Amino acid sequence: MARNTRNTREGRGRRRDNAAREESEIQEKLVHINRVAKVVKGGRRFGFSALVIVGDGKGRVGHGSGKAREVPEAIRKATESAKRTLQRVPLREGRTLHHDVAGRFGAGRVYLRAAPPGTGIIAGGPMRAVFEMLGVSDVVAKSIGSSNPHNMVKATFQALTNCVSPRQVASKRGKKVGDIVGRRESGDETREAADG
Secondary structure, three states: HHHHHHHHHHHHHHHHHHHHHHHOEEEEEEEEEEOOOEEEEOOOEEEEEEEEEEOOOOOOOEEEEEEOOOOHHHHHHOOOHHHHHHHOOOOOOOOOOOOOOOEEEEEEEEEEEEEOOOEEOOOOOOOOHHHHOOOOOOOOEOOOOOOOOOHHHHHHHHHHHHOOOHHHHHHHHHOOOHHHHHHHHHHHHHHHHHHH
């Protein structure tokens, strides 16, 4: 019995170490700070709201917002919120998206396109921060709707949740990855033949 409890303690310790290691790998980026005012009997009370993106640069990313009377506290709250919403996004060759995808949130509309090596991150403000934290090095993104950073970030995340890898598509359809990717390439060839 004693040996059993020791094993569970060691297991918990290992899990704690892994969690601490993951925490240390996670980077954060402050995207936007807004001063907000609350009107009370004696006048106005000022506070701050912060929008933060966190990620490990290896396909995991999250966003969060926080409000407080002081800027550092708002940033801390936003960072904690972002760490709770971390999500994994499948990347092709660890550098770009698998396919083009559109996202929408409120009035924010974004369009993300996969790009060849050496393209870099072609995206505006808040979207760039998302891709940097995600670990994407080649992508072309366009914001068509609202320039509000909250809406842009949420629309980008909505688009990223719609990204699927060939492996996921193959497992859904009960086929091999080669069939899916091969079909995509042969479709390109037939399109070229039709154009030529």
